[in-house]
Amino acid sequence: xxxxxxxxxxxxxxxxxxxxxxxxxxxxxxxxxxxxxxxxxxxxxxxxxxxxxxxxxxxxxxxxxxxxxxxxxxxxxxxxxxxxxxxxxxxxxxxxxxxxxxxxxxxxxxxxxxxxxxxxxxxxxxxxxxxxxxxxxxxxxxxxxxxxxxxxxxxxxxxxxxxxxxxxxxxxxxxxxxxxxxxxxxxxxxxxxxxxxxxxxxxxxxxxxxxxxxxxxxxxxxxxxxxxxxxxxxxxxxxxxxxxxxxxxxxxxxxxxxxxxxxxxxxxxxxxxxxxxxxxxxxxxxxxxxxxxxxxxxxxxxxxxxxxxxxxxxxxxxxxxxxxxxxxxxxxxxxxxxxxxxxxxxxxxxxxxxxxxxxxxxxxxxxxxxxxxxxxxxxxxxxxxxxxxxxxxxxxxxxxxxxxxxxxxxxxxxxxxxxxxxxxxxxxxxxxxxx
Numbered sequence: 001x002x003x004x005x006x007x008x009x010x011x012x013x014x015x016x017x018x019x020x021x022x023x024x025x026x027x028x029x030x031x032x033x034x035x036x037x038x039x040x041x042x043x044x045x046x047x048x049x050x051x052x053x054x055x056x057x058x059x060x061x062x063x064x065x066x067x068x069x070x071x072x073x074x075x076x077x078x079x080x081x082x083x084x085x086x087x088x089x090x091x092x093x094x095x096x097x098x099x100x101x102x103x104x105x106x107x108x109x110x111x112x113x114x115x116x117x118x119x120x121x122x123x124x125x126x127x128x129x130x131x132x133x134x135x136x137x138x139x140x141x142x143x144x145x146x147x148x149x150x151x152x153x154x155x156x157x158x159x160x161x162x163x164x165x166x167x168x169x170x171x172x173x174x175x176x177x178x179x180x181x182x183x184x185x186x187x188x189x190x191x192x193x194x195x196x197x198x199x200x201x202x203x204x205x206x207x208x209x210x211x212x213x214x215x216x217x218x219x220x221x222x223x224x225x226x227x228x229x230x231x232x233x234x235x236x237x238x239x240x241x242x243x244x245x246x247x248x249x250x251x252x253x254x255x256x257x258x259x260x261x262x263x264x265x266x267x268x269x270x271x272x273x274x275x276x277x278x279x280x281x282x283x284x285x286x287x288x289x290x291x292x293x294x295x296x297x298x299x300x301x302x303x304x305x306x307x308x309x310x311x312x313x314x315x316x317x318x319x320x321x322x323x324x325x326x327x328x329x330x331x332x333x334x335x336x337x338x339x340x341x342x343x344x345x346x347x348x349x350x351x352x353x354x355x356x357x358x359x360x361x362x363x364x365x366x367x368x369x370x371x372x373x374x375x376x377x378x379x380x381x382x383x384x385x386x387x388x389x390x391x392x393x394x395x396x397x398x399x400x401x402x403x404x405x406x407x408x409x410x411x412x413x414x415x416x417x418x419x420x421x422x423x424x425x426x427x428x429x430x431x432x433x434x435x
Contacts, residue, residue, distance in 0.1 A: 011242075011418040012226060016216040018238040019228050023129040023143055023211040025063025025087035025264045028234055030141060032065055032241045032262065033058060039245035041067060046283075052292035056248050059284055063087050063264030064274035066284045067241075068257055069248040076294025079305030080285060081256040081428050082393070083243065084276065084383050085236035085312065086266035089229070090114030090406050092121060092151075092174060094128070094188070094208035100175065101183035107175045108149060108188060113209065114267030118168050120407040122153040126176060126210040132192065133205030142196050147213055149176035176210065212408045224334060224414050231402055231410040235417055236311040237262045243424035250429075257288070258428035261308075266383055276383035282391050307356055308395040309427055310348060310384030311420075313412075314338045314371045316401035326374045331401040333413030336367035337420045340382070340397035346373075348384035353396035360427035366419045369401070398423075 022028035033043065041056030054074065058067035064087065068080070092110040101107045108128075112118075125147035132140045151174055156162055168174060189203050216228030244260045265275040272278055285306075289299045317330035331338045339357055340347040349357075361368045373379040388395040400420050402412040 011421065012218075012414050014242075015235065015238050015417050016226070016228060019216050019230055019234055022087075022230065022234055023127065023145070024131070024141075024207075024209055026131045026141055026207070027129065027143065028087040028237055029060055029063055029065040029262065032067075032237060032260075033060060035241055036067055036245060039248055041069075041245075041248070050287050050291040056244075058260075059280075061280060062274040064280060065260065065262050066281060067244060067260040068284070068288060069244065069251075069254075070257055070288070070292070071251050071254040074254075074257060074292065076289050076292045076298035077301035077305075079256050079302050079307075080259050081430055082259040082261055082281075082306065082308040082387075083236075083240040083424055083428070084261045084263070084281075084308050084310045084387055084395075085240055086233045086263050086270075086276070086383060087237055088114070088264050088267050089232060089234070090116035090267050091408075092116075092126075092176070092210040094130075094206065097185075098188045098208075099183045099185055101177075101181075104180060105177045106179040106181055106183055106187070107177050109175060110210065112170050112174070115406055117404070117407045118170070118174065119166055120404070120409065121174065121210075122151050124150070124408055125213050126150060127213045128192075128208055129211055130206060130208035132196065132198075132203045133207075134198070134202050135204050136202075140196055140198065142192055142208075144192070144195055145213055149178045149210055151176045214409065218414065219411070225411060226414050226417075227409055227411050229409055231400075231412055232313040232405050233266070233311075235313060235400055235402075235412065236420075239417060239421040239424055240311060242421050243428055246425050247428045254429065256428070256430045259285070263383060266312075270383055270386055276386045277390060281387070285391075303392055306393045307353075307427075308384075308387050308393050309357065309424070310382050310387060310395055310397045311424070312340075312382045312384075312397070312399045313402045313405060313410075314340050314399045315405060316403055316412075318403060324374060324377060326372050329370055329372045331369040331371050333401055333403075333411075334415040335369050335401070335413075336361070337398055337416065337423055338369045338371040338401050340371045340384075340399060342373065342379050344379070345385050346379040346381040347397035348382075348388045348395035349397045353394060356394075357396050357398055357423075357427070361423050363429075364422040364426035366423045366426075368398075368423070371401070
């Protein structure tokens with residue numbers, strides 16, 4: 001694979017389209033599946049018997065997608081090369097009884113999901129999107145992508161000390177307004193039925209969340225920066241989807257089975273049937289082995305040779321808060337993907353994993369950087385340690401360095417998504433086997 005051209009505008013434009021089309025985890029996996037379908041992949045149902053044929057397949061469950069490509073001649077014990085990511089982002093999610101209000105304002109009752117930067121959701125035009133569950137057992141995606149909601153901040157005249165430290169009560173201060181008048185039970189769901197073209201009374205369940213309707217945009221004198229929502233972690237999902245499609249299209253005697261594993265619920269611990277701590281990935285990999293005539297011994301051999309890149313965003317050095325970073329590790333935007341290390345296993349990277357990623361970056365002609373937390377600051381974590389411990393798979397934590405992580409609108413370098421994707425392609429390709 002030849003060295004990439006720096007700043008591929010087409011790739012970054014495509015990322016912006018992916019972000020805009022994916023306001024929720026359910027939309028993100030639908031968008032990824034649509035792209036994989038165009039690359040020749042086909043969906044398989046978990047309730048069906050699986051065939052051991054070659055080609056690209058994927059499973060959808062809620063806000064998670066597992067996709068894999070079986071090359072011609074793959075053995076039952078052929079190892080996997082996995083890119084793991086997550087589809088969810090911190091936000092405000094609608095409660096079971098959504099219609100509320102006070103003093104002539106109609107409001108929506110929301111619950112805090114994950115760990116958002118709460119102030120970034122104030123005075124921002126918000127849409128509403130998610131999944132509607134219908135009376136007949138089916139589901140319908142919905143996205144009201146216009147300004148519908150707003151969490152109004154208290155004017156400075158009524159809180160003169162606000163600039164000395166903003167303190168938000170999560171229950172009282174973050175309920176968005178969406179109109180005037182008295183709250184009417186069932187009003188929001190009736191509105192969404194109408195927006196979706198559904199007859200009244202068809203929606204019996206919902207998973208709904210707010211999102212900023214401001215479009216992703218280039219930023220900076222030379223467009224060297226990209227501002228947008230949900231980069232943590234749809235930037236990685238987009239890169240992994242593009243890399244898997246590219247490798248499947250080439251299929252140059254792959255010695256591994258390339259896999260995309262994009263999970264939901266990473267932002268609140270990954271403990272769900274669609275989270276990294278659930279059984280979904282292990283079940284899909286095992287069924288792939290057994291569908292190709294493999295035994296438990298083949299499964300053990302395949303897992304022993306498998307490597308996973310846990311791909312998530314990390315922290316670029318902040319020019320206004322450089323003291324919060326490790327003094328000798330200052331990842332910079334547009335400096336290439338980052339290798340994330342924590343000796344207390346908040347990240348799964350070790351020396352052998354570093355070698356795997358370094359080889360992929362060298363093959364792709366992509367620079368990479370190292371990230372480690374300041375010893376005086378707590379370190380976040382990813383799906384990496386969960387994947388390693390749950391499945392016994394060698395796992396390496398990587399990603400792209402960004403600013404404003406967990407904000408309603410984050411910031412990255414315009415080059416980095418393309419550089420990451422090139423590194424992921426090289427990783428999935430591995431070393432070519434003999435023809």
